[in-house]
Amino acid sequence: MAPHWDQSEAVLAVGDRIAPSGYAWIFPWGRHRVRAGVGIIHPDSRANPDDFLDRFIASYDGLRGAQPVEHHSGLIPSEQFAKTFTGNGIVGVGDAAGHASSLVGEGIRWAIEAGRMAGDAAADALDRGDVSRAALLAFEKQWRKKFGADLRLAYRINQRIARWDDRKWDERLEIVKLLTPFQFAEALKSNFTGGWLWRFLASNPHALAHAARLKTS
Numbered sequence: 001m002a003p004h005w006d007q008s009e010a011v012l013a014v015g016d017r018i019a020p021s022g023y024a025w026i027f028p029w030g031r032h033r034v035r036a037g038v039g040i041i042h043p044d045s046r047a048n049p050d051d052f053l054d055r056f057i058a059s060y061d062g063l064r065g066a067q068p069v070e071h072h073s074g075l076i077p078s079e080q081f082a083k084t085f086t087g088n089g090i091v092g093v094g095d096a097a098g099h100a101s102s103l104v105g106e107g108i109r110w111a112i113e114a115g116r117m118a119g120d121a122a123a124d125a126l127d128r129g130d131v132s133r134a135a136l137l138a139f140e141k142q143w144r145k146k147f148g149a150d151l152r153l154a155y156r157i158n159q160r161i162a163r164w165d166d167r168k169w170d171e172r173l174e175i176v177k178l179l180t181p182f183q184f185a186e187a188l189k190s191n192f193t194g195g196w197l198w199r200f201l202a203s204n205p206h207a208l209a210h211a212a213r214l215k216t217s
């Protein structure tokens with residue numbers, strides 16, 4: 001419970017003292033509650049997120065008087081999606097196939113999308129009486145076409161930003177500030193192929209130069 005938190009406010013925080021090679025968050029959760037957490041990419045850092053959580057929470061005045069309701073911890077693969085995730089009579093979806101966005105560790109929506117797509121492909125394969133890898137490969141191709149480019153880019157960006165120190169974050173945040181709220185939300189969702197990114201880069205040459213370095217590194 002976080003009685004004083006403004007439920008229209010979300011926080012994403014970065015920095016060596018907050019979450020080395022990662023980030024911390026506070027998201028409103030309704031009914032005077034928030035979800036607060038710290039995520040750290042291993043092995044880029046060996047730090048334990050729990051060692052940072054209490055200090056992070058204590059640093060926000062809006063969380064004064066907050067009481068813990070639940071505590072969750074776990075792992076999420078911070079890797080590019082699997083080279084292949086179909087076999088004879090089997091398909092992989094969600095975290096097991098590396099379908100989450102490694103940019104912010106968002107995996108629920110991606111797992112649901114992949115699960116739906118895989119379910120349709122499995123039903124088709126069963127109708128046709130052929131559940132071989134060749135038959136199920138249609139799912140993998142469809143998934144790659146729809147999500148592959150976005151998640152590949154999310155992974156590359158994450159690889160880069162996980163190595164940024166505080167000075168670099170301060171520098172790069174100047175570019176992030178150029179994004180509109182819509183563009184920032186699209187970036188957080190790892191939706192890079194919707195056309196907005198090219199329009200943003202075309203009108204911000206400084207950001208374009210950074211993007212070019214990302215592509216060639």
Ligand SMILES: Cc1cc2nc3c(=O)[nH]c(=O)nc-3n(C[C@H](O)[C@H](O)[C@H](O)COP(=O)(O)OP(=O)(O)OC[C@H]3O[C@@H](n4cnc5c(N)ncnc54)[C@H](O)[C@@H]3O)c2cc1C
Pocket residue numbers: 072073074075076093094095096100105106107108109111
């Ligand atoms: C602390 C934390 C916070 C997160 N916050 C968010 C968030 O805010 N938003 C978001 O989008 N994502 C978040 N994620 C990531 C998200 O939880 C995962 O990406 C998502 O749950 C993946 O779904 P999944 O179905 O692939 O795997 P899971 O949700 O892990 O489901 C796999 C299931 O399989 C079961 N299982 C495993 N092995 C076996 C076995 N041998 N036999 C039978 N069952 C088995 C497991 O018990 C589990 O229930 C978070 C992850 C963590 C760890």
